[in-house]
Amino acid sequence: MACGRACLILQRRLATSAAAERVSAAEVRSWRSTLFSKEQERQRSLYPRIEKIEVTMQGAGVQGTLLVMNKGLSTPYSCSRHLTDWHVSSAALALVDGEPWHLHRPLTRSCSLTLLTFKDANPQLPNQAYWRSCAALLGQVLEGAFKEEYNVELLRIPEVPVTAGAFCCDFVLDPQLDAWIPTEESLRSFTRDANQLIHQNLPWEPLEVAPPVALEIFSHSRCKQEEVEEKAAQSPNGTVSLYRCGHHVVLAGGPLVGRTGLCSQYEVTALHTVGEGPWGLQRRAQGLSLPVNLTAHHTVWRRLKQRAEKLVEIDSSVASETETTPTSSEATSSSSQP
Structure with a gap:
């Protein structure tokens, strides 16, 4: 009942905000997480008797x-x-x-x-899930790193192999930030935020949902709604895979690992401007990580990091428009102050 009341309040807030004021990123996160919980409870109720x-x-x-x-x-x-x-x-x-x-x-x-x-004789599947999870974690950091007055639109997580040298997260910032140039301190700040989530050892909660549920959860985002429709069309059973970490809900093209605490060495290595895309000026954040119990010597890590700083080329169409920006310190929140 509490979840239902929260959904109704958020629904009214989101429905009226278009005419009144822009919905904040925190409200959107709350909306997604509340609907995720509602569907999660509905699915659990399908098993009233223990079998x-x-x-x-x-x-x-x-x-x-x-x-x-x-x-x-x-x-x-x-x-x-x-x-x-x-x-x-x-x-x-x-x-x-x-x-x-x-x-x-x-x-x-x-x-x-x-x-x-990760120490199996053939760890390909857990490695792929780990790389995907690190990219999802990076998206979560980016979504909360900027001040509330600036929108951050997370695009689909690029499916890149571990051999690419870096995991990636594509995103578009508020048009006011099109000229924003990240600094080394910006990357260090993103890394600190990621490591805070890692230390919390948060679970990635999975949920298979029908397309209408996913479309409602991402009702604020045309980009995500298109991705929902594409993933549903490609799915054998027509469902869409969602994952929640804290209050952050993400679409995934494959399974994630169980929890953030499985990450060990984790560093955001680069933030590249890719070009104009259908949703605005597209950027690609990149990072490098090793899972727990698989640490690298600092000289090896330095070489891996240098490789992870180079732009990972992904065959995707890009297009859109640019505007002016505040400085790094004006754009980011106090918790991620480059």
Whole structure:
């Protein structure tokens, strides 16, 4: 009930603000998160009675272990807690009957389950999920880094391989900031903000939703609505994958890792101006990270960082228009003051 009342208040606020005043970034985040919670509660209510399922564990040391779990409630993370502390802390992703599965996504049938870590013999899937998660974290930082009077439009997260040398997040700033040039202190500030989220060890909560739900959540953004329609059209079951970290809701092209605390070394390395796009002057933020327990010597890290500073080329169309800007210190919030 509380969630429903909050939704109604926000809906009225957002509906009237177009004529009265611009909706703040904080209000948009609250709107998204509230609707996410509402749909999450609706989906949980689909399993009013506890039904048992059998989960057969796969992998070294747990091969053939049988767990009896709760349908629609238990997750791969729940299963890891029945094993060892190492499984709880090391698991980054799961395979359910061979399908990549987020650690906090409920299990809906009896299945085989493999917990994946970054130290597996073939860590390709967790590495891809990690790179995608680092980009999502960067978007979360950028969305909250500027003062409330400036809009930050996050574009789709580019799917780049780990071999590209940097994860990326494309975005468009308020037209007033088109001439803004980030400084080294700006990048350090973004890095500090990211590390604060990492230290909080926040979960990435997954939610599969029907397109109308996703369109309502992103009702303020034409760019995101187009992305929702494209992802729904490409999805075998017609749904869209959403993830929430704190109050930040993101669309993802694949599974993310379980929590921000799996990130270790993390640095925002560059912010490039890509060119004019359909939504405005498009920029590309880039970063470099290693997961927990996989640190690099400072000389190796320096070489990796130099590579991550170079623009990652992505085949995408860009176009739009520029205007004037305040200085870096005028544009950013007090928590991210370049």
